[in-house]
Amino acid sequence: MLVFGLAAGLWGLGAALRTPQQARLLMIGLLWVGVVSMHILLPAGHPLRNATGGSAAFWVYFAIFVALAFSYGKGVHFLKEKADRRNTPEQKGPFSEAELDRYARHIMLREIGGPGQKALKDAKVLVVGAGGLGSPALLYLGAAGVGTLSVIDDDLVDNSNLQRQVIHRDKDIGRPKVQSAYDALCAQNPNIDVRSYTRRLTAEIAEELFAEYDLVLDGSDNFETRYLGNAAAVATETPLVSGALSQWEGQLSLFDPANGGPCYACVFPEPPAEGLAPTCAEAGVFSPLAGIVGCMMAAEAIKYLAEAGETLQGQLLIYDALYGESRRMKISKRADCPVCGVVDDVKSA
16 A cells, blocks of 8 residues: 555656656656565565565566556557558548538539649648738638648737637637637648748748748738738749738739739839828728638639639739728739849849
């Protein structure tokens, strides 16, 4: 009883200190070694030997019994896994039965079909920002089956975000936005690979990060990040879906200068003067507008990846939620653009 009491104490102390299970088992094993050694080294009739069973034979037999029980448990677990593997049908083709059922409404669309859905599964998409625009875009890209979906953001969830940033919940207040988004996406679709970067997009990492992805969505809320993301997208020839919000109005476009379209800097060569473009915190924003524009961004991404329909390359879509109006503006590549124009000159040289 003394030895069993010590073992239970070691296990309980380890659990309280959150010590790994293997470390706790090691401590109990060392206790067993100590007890057996004591029975071997101490003379017969010694008080410590009498207090721990009187003989080492009991502890040797006990260890053999534990080893046999452990081996039996492992064997049963192995046989059960083997049987489960035999009873699980092998996946034929790029999709499992569950995925085919999940994406059936997409596959039925002539413009997407099986090849388009396979393109989505093979795609790698990065979303900059898990805020008002990034939230709905991430949810719909995840639901649509984009195979690798990543998000980068250094902000924490705030109570004021929950009015429009639908990927987060009240319980997430104070958590990093990318962790909250990661949990939501994994819960929504276990068939996709979700990656999160809890950091700000900087010039030191932007190009290397963008080069890993087939498409980038920019849902950032400041001009510094937008211009930085545009420069990285141009340098790595990565298509960029960019969106923005202001009170009741939103805008978006697909910028792909590598395929003849303009870049963000072609249309907006420099940020507006201070005070002309207030932030959502300063001017407010209509809650559903973030969802509308964020979903439009996801739609542009899916169309581009699945090669369905016509994208917004060369067009700027402006949506006015207050009056329910949409309008398109033609935008063109500028030969003197300081971002994509310089790249073209270097390539032609």
